[in-house]
Amino acid sequence: MIKSLLTALLFLVTLCAYPQANINVVSTNPTNNYIAGETLTFEMIVTNTGNQTATGVNVFYPIPAGITIPPNPMPTGVVKFWWTGSNGSAGTNVNLNNTIATLAPGQSVTYTIHIKIPYEYTDPLPKISNLVVRNTNNQTVYTLGGQSVYTVTVTNQGPNIAPAVNVSNLIPAGITQFSWTGSNGSSGSNTALANTIQNLAVNSTVTYTITLTVPVGYTGSLTSTAGVSGNTFVDPITGCPQCADTDTPPQADIVVVNTNNQGTYTVGAPSVYTVTVTNNGPDPATNVVVQNAIPTGITTFTWTGSNGSSGTGALNNTIPTLASGQTVTYTITLLVPATYTANQLVSTASASSPTIDPSPGCPQCVDTDVKPSLAADIVVVNTNNQTVYTPGTTTAYTITVTNNGPNAATNVLVQNPLPTGITTATWTGTNGSTGTGALNNTIATLAVGQTVTYTYTVTIPAAYTGNLVSQASATTPNDPDTSCLQCIDTDGPRTADLVVTNTNNQAVYTPGVATVYTLTVTNNGPYPALNVQVSNPRPTGITLFSWTGSNGSSGTNANLTNTIPSLAVGATVTYTITLTPPANHTLPQLSSVATVTSSTPDPTPECPACTDTDSQSALADLVVTNTNNQDVYVPGTTVQYIVTVTNNGPSAAENVEVTNAIPAGITQFSWTGSNSSSGTNVPLEDTIASLAAGATVTYTITVAIPAGFTGPLVSSADATTDTIESDYSCTQCIDADLTVPSADIVTVKTLASTGTPNTYTAGTNAVYAITVSNQGPLDAVNVAVEDIVPAGIDPATVTWTGDNGTGGTGNLTDD
DSSP: OOOEEOOOOOBOOOSSSSSSSOOOESSSOOTOOOOOOOSEEEEEEEOOOOOOOOEEEEEOOOOOOTSSSSSSSTTTOOOOEEEEESSSSSSESSSSSEEEEEEEEHHHHOOOOOOOOOOTTOOOOOOOOEEEEEEESOOBOOOOSEEEEEEEEEEEEEEEEEEEEEEHHHHHOTEEEEEEETTTSSSSSSOOOEEEEEOOTOOEEEEEEEEEOOOOOSOEEEEEEEEEEEESSSSOOOOOSEEEEEEBBBEEEEEEEEEEOOBBOOOTSEEEEEEEEEEEEEOEEEEEEEOOOOOOOOOOEEEEETOOEEEEEEEEEEEEEETTTTEEEEEEEOOOOOOOOSSEEEEEEEEOSSOSSSSSTTTTEHHHHHTTOOEEEEEEEOOOOSSEEOTTHHHHHEEEEEEESSSEEEEEEEOOOOTTTOEEEEEETTTTTTSSSSSEEEEEEEOOOOOOEEEEEEEOTTTTOEEEEEEOOOEEETOOOEEEEEEEEEEEEEOOOEEEEEEEOOOEEEESEEEEEEEEEEEESSOOOEEEEEEEETTTTEEEEEEEETSOOOOSOOOOEEEEEETTOOEEEEEEEEEEEOOOOOOSEEEEEEEEOSSSSSOOOOOOEHHHHHHHHEEEEEEEEEEEEEEOOTTSSSSEEEEEEEEEEESEEEEEEEEEEOOOOOOOEEEEEETTTTSSSSOOEEEEEETTTOOOEEEEEEEEEETTOOOOOEEEEEOSSSEEEEEOOOOTEEEEEEEEOEEEEEEEEEEEEESSSTTTTSSOOOOEEEEEEEEESSOSSSSEEEEOOOSSGGGGGGGEEEEOOOOOEEEEEEO
C-alpha cells in the first residue's frame, strides 16, 4: 500500500536584517510517499545560499507517530528509525535534532534518513507545519509618551496546511493603551492579542499590527512577546528567537563643565563662568533642568544661555529637548565684593533630566577659587621610569610632592593606595615618614618651593596579569589647581606579538590524495614569548595525520600538541603537517585549524591566518547501464541495446569518454545518442564535454545478428571522466545473451481404418490418425495444426476430433 508521507524540511536560523545567510533545504523525496512494509530512505540537504555565515542552524525531523511500534521501549538491536549527517552527527530510534554550529556561504550538510514502515501501518502520518513568527517595531529604544507600533507576522513554511493556529501577544507590563488588528480581519482594543487562524496555507502569512502608548513615567525595558500554539499540527521548531521584541529606555549622557579658568578670586572684580551642557547621547534628553545657585556671599549674579534664555539671580533653565551631540552654553557673571574674605569661592552647576543618564556623575560641575593669600599650588609627579612590568619582581615608584606657591601649604595629605592585585608594598619619605601597604602621609607644612619625595616599592606577584596602575594624590584645602596630569603611572605586561600562518598553498582538496600544510609560529616581540602552546587537531574525518616541528617535535596519527618553553624575539618554529583525506571523504570543506597561546600576553591576539579551508575538488559518480531487455538472442534477427550514462554528482563530470565495442562476430552495428552523436559500423566512441550532476545521455545501439551466429552475444559499454569519481565500479556495463534454444515439433499422419498403409477403399470411410509431438528442449507455444480435405472429397462429409477437446467439419484447423 502506498501512502503519502507528510515530511518536513525543517531548519532554524536567527539572523539580522542586513546582508545575511539564507538557508535552503532540499529533499530527495519531494513526493513524500512510502510503501508499507518497506524502508523509506531519503536525504535532506541544508545549504547556506546567502553571503554571510549562518550560526545555530537547527535541523529537526521527528519519528512519525506509530512508526515506533510496541513493545515500547523497543528491544536492543531493533531499529525503526535512523539518520546520519555529513557533519558527523547520527541517531538511532531518536528524532533528528541537530544544530549546525556554523554554516559558511555555499556550504551544505546532508542528512540521510531511514524509516522502516510497518506492514500494518495504514494511518495517515501527522501533519507538520513549520511556523515562523517575527515580532518587531524596528527600533531598540522607546520614546516616553510616544507610540510604538509592532508588526507580528505568522508564516507557514510548510510542508502542510496548519489548522487552528492560536496566535497570542500579551499586553506588556505597565502599558494601559494597547490595540491590534490582523490582516485576517481580526482586531482588539485594550485586550491582549488572542486570535485563531482556522487554516494557514503553506507559504501564507497573517500579519498583525499592534499599537501601544508608552507612559511618560515608564521605566525599565519594554518587551512585547508573541507566540503560536496548536494541537492539530506539529511545529518542528523549538523556541522562537524572533517572537520577543525588547526596547530599552532612552538614555542621554549629559556632561556639564563649569569653569572660570582661574584658581583664585580677586576681590572687587567680576568673575565670568562658562557652563556647557552637552548631550553625548545616544538619545535625545528631554526636560533638562540646568541650575547654578548663587555662591554664598555673592549679591550680583547674572546669566545668559545660547538657547536665548537669561536671568538675574540663580540660574534655573529648562531645555525641552537636547538632541544627541547638542550643547547649550551659559555665561554667568558675578561680582566678588571688595569685602569678600571667604577662603573659597565655590560655583556649583547641575543638569538633570527624566531621560536616564548612564553616567550620572559630574566631576566638572564645581569650580573652586581660593583666597589669594592662602593659595598653594601642589604638583605631584609619580613614576617608576618604565612602561612594562615583570611578574615576580618588584618595582619602585618615585613620588614627588612640590609646592609651587605662592603660599605655604598646610595639612597636605599624600596618598597612594595599593594597586589592584598588589598585596605587598613599602614606602619611605624624605620627611622621615615610612610605612607598609598603601601610602598615607600628611605633611603638616610644605613651604613654597619645597618638595617631599616618596619611594614606593611594590611586589608584583608571579601570576600578575593586566595593567599595573599606581595612582598618587596630594590634597590641601587651598590648591587653586586640583588637576594632576602626572599622578598616575600605568605599566603594561611584557608582550610578545605571536604571528601564525597555516597553509597548504591550495584551495581545493582531492579525496585519497595527501596534502601538506606549513604552520609557522613567529614572535615579533618586543619580548620573548614564554610557555607557547601550539595545537592543530586532526580535521574531522581524517585518520592519516602526521607532523614534525623544526624544534625536533613530531607526532603520528595524533593531534599536533607542542610546547615551546621560550620563543625569542624574531624566532620562528615551523611545523610540517601531512594528512590524507580518505578516498570516500565527502565533506564539502577540509579545515586545518591552528591555535597558539602563550603565558606572555599577545597585544594582537587575532589570528586571521590560523585556519586553512579547502573546498572539495570536483567529484562525480558516473553510472552506466547497458541492456537489450532479453537474455537470449535469435540468429538472423536484430537486437537493440539502450546504454545510459548518468552523473549522480555532486559535481559535473568533465570530458566523459563513452565506449561500446562492436561485439565479436557482428558486422552490422549502428548507434545514436540523445546528444545527437551517431555512428554506423564503427564502435560507439563518444565524448561528452561536460555532464552536469543529475544529467543523463542515452545511446541506442542496433545490432544485426547473422543467421549462423553462435555462442554468447556480448555488448560491453564503459564511461570514464577526467573528474574524480566516488565509485568506479560498473555492475551494469555488460549485457550478455545466449543462443535461443528451440522446440522440435514432430507430426505423424497415418490411415488407420483399412489396416493397410496408404490404401483406401472407395465407398467406405477412411479414418486418419494425426499425432503432434514436441521433442523439446523448450515448450512450444502457439502451435498451429492444419489438414486440408483432399480434392474430390466433399468437406461436409469430413469430420475431425482432437484429444485436446477440439473438433469440427471440413478442414482440420486447430491453433
